[in-house]
Amino acid sequence: MSVGAAPATQATPADRGTALPIAYHCDLAVDARHKRVFISDYMTGSVLVADYQGRLISTIKNLPGVCDLELSADSRTLYAPLALGDAISVIDTGTARQRARHATGAGSAPFHAALSGRTLFFGYGEQWEASIGSLSLGTATPKVRLGLIPEGDFSGAPLLATSPAAPGTLVAGEQNSTPGHLSVYDVSGTSPVLRKTVRQPGGSSSFSDLAITPDGKTLLTASGAPYRHLSFRLPDLAEGRTYPSTSYPNSVAVSARGDVAAGVNSIEPAPDVYLYRSGAGSPYRTVSLAPATGYHAGYLRPRGLAWAPDGTRLFAISGHNDEPNLRLVVVPSAHQPKAG
Template sequence: MTGAALAVVLGAAGLVAVTAPAAYAATPSDEVAKLPISSFGAMVVDDAHERVYVTDGRMSGSGASSVLVYNFEGQRVGTLATDQPASGMALSADGATLHVSQSNRILAFDTATQTRTSAAGTPYDATCGREVAVAGGKTWFTETPYSGSSYCDRPENVALLYGVSGTTSVNTGWNSEGRLKLESGPGAPDRLVMGQAGAGSAANAFVTTFDASGDTLVRGPQRRFADAEGKGALDLKDIAQSADGKRIAVADAAYGTRLLDAADLADAPVGYQPLPAGAKASAVAFSGDGKYVARGAAAAGSTSDLLIQPADPTDGATPIEFAFDGELDGSRVVPRGLDWSKDGSRLFAVTSDGVYGHWLHVIKPPAAQYDSRFTGTLSTTPAKPVVGEPLGIRGKLELDGPAPAEPVKVEAVRKDSDGTTEVAPAKVAADGGFTVLDVPDRLGEATYTLRFLGDVTHRPAEDVTLTVDVAKAATAIELTAPAEATRAGGVEITGKLTGQGRALPAGSALKVTRTDRFGTTGELTSASVAADGTFRIKDLPNKRGRTVYAVSYEGDDLHSGSSAEATVRVIS
């Protein structure tokens, strides 16, 4: 998370400002589509036809598959059929052709008619997936000549670079180990950027460029990143070229976002600020209008998974930050999972839950963001929390700038002896008030952390915490006894045991004592409580005069004890 950790107590209620969450969650104004895929291959944005193409990058199995097609509102509008699983994709410079890699061919589709127009054979029928890029008016693709997904990421694998000529593939002669990633861009249409990935933690991976304007590739500058001690090696997840072609950004999971000078691959004079602590870079993309850069990451909890900021690193504007942390949003940006519309009005992001779920987000970056903050002190209702009873935590959230289009929510988690539990979020009223509702189920100390992750126009607020001591639930005994009785007729007392919180267990035993007018106390047979809490006591007193019956409940793990007395005058 960004920002310094704070520990400032604001009043007796225990409101404490802690490390600020560095991101805001996706909101209803962001379109989100659940993708019917269990893995991710590639995403391509077609501005001319306002379509987004997605492949699942499946690296095992065979048989017919498809490219998923979405519109700019995140609605699925079609598919492009492939004969085998599809992985990499690239759009031609004029946007008229979509090149798609399936396991045994490079297919071409007309983007206007959505029909297949040609297919170029590949040297291997591979299941490891391919990267595809278009540079210098030609199509290029990577090749890992292994079948079977268990071999795909072996660091000693041979990785090859091929070009497409008509309906055949041509080996460029450039080889590597592990895997290769390719990138091209409109800012430098004749430049192909290639980076080494998946070559093992001990390898000193490279990034290099090629001039693709001629018949053969001409290699330009290259760079490796480890120092003399082997530290700092590249862990490549994504590559992007700036809109003007002067900069190359690299998503390096071991370092963050590297910004390089395209001319020599040296570090740019000014780089981007570090990603939030704990976030590992996974994706990077420049908007086509040159204004923005988006940086994706894999991060836990409310730590940022996505930052959107000016492409110029010298611009001091605060990044717009997103946290994806939910069953309906995913929890991280996948490698190579970012792309922009050409005018920069939309960012498309693919997120994953780290298992099988994937989502497509259509994000419209706002022109500005405003601050938010929790104010005052938190209070609870009731003042003394009780296990098993509803607890309301009341507070206030201030939002600068325009009011949100829809009510925002405050999220909360409870940490107690049983671990950390998510609490249902609370809507914030127009005046900023909110009440988080919970039912604590453990005795002792419980700490609630409240957070506002922001919305499209508001930055996140600093988290606040409230620590409470959860007590046992109270119980009470009610007795109904006669004012007078006889020794012969006996005494009958009825009663009821009630309690807050969770239901009292049926069959609980109540202790019953009798004290006569001489002060002699004796214990009677215990009374058993029925399911509805009622009980009955019968006694044959042996002394006349004032007699006191005392009934007590010793309590249980979740309930405190209680007692009650009834006085009966024994007249004969």
């Protein structure tokens, strides 16, 4: 579908990024303090560490079933749920070494995480036994709580999103069944209180990715359908601005400046990423991560986008049907200042 006058920028081979020793990834996080990019791989139970140029530095191993990566506010600590280890790993970003590991209970299988103040919430479990748990970080002995919402509300560990600009607000999204739904919880007290649930918001299927804008007022989403990136007002989930893209939306990220990166896994040679200024109806730039050599030859991984905190670089995890491994692509000068 048409997205305006912005041209698709075909990546040259030199722009294709760094080949990674993995064929799958779950999440990535960008550490501004040490200028590092962390990439989790569920299959190998490891987290790759790269610099801002995309060069691999080290690998953190023995993290069975690692999925989400959640940075502390000061970027000194990385929290990583271990679905096959039934634990939350606490990693020092300066040394790239595990500092602690907190058990979450046999068979709990934590996948997704979001930090709200001094509490790490995590989506855990499989099928209709999934729920949300928490790890308290403000006490001498961190405490794990499970079953904070009823089992059966989500058909698998829900995606989670929080923002320092919206304290006490936790968003959960359905990832495993269609149609999708979103729920907003007040987590300012001892237990989450459901404030709003919307079934199939904006006609959405299950959600691939969630992000909250820097002001804490808007939730950005990526779902396989419809073929555009939708946003919803917080906390009432009223439908907001649409960011046009194409089939199939699978990633979304927002910078501290408010720039939106809307990623897709298109079935045709087309841009993989659409870059928008906050609230804009047309992209200021589009990016193709790999030259298309055939039907669906290049692709963006689900949840495969992350901004550098200063908004000047965008990091993407891409793949190519002719290659066994994924790539880390750095899109420099991704931010475009407003005219005038």
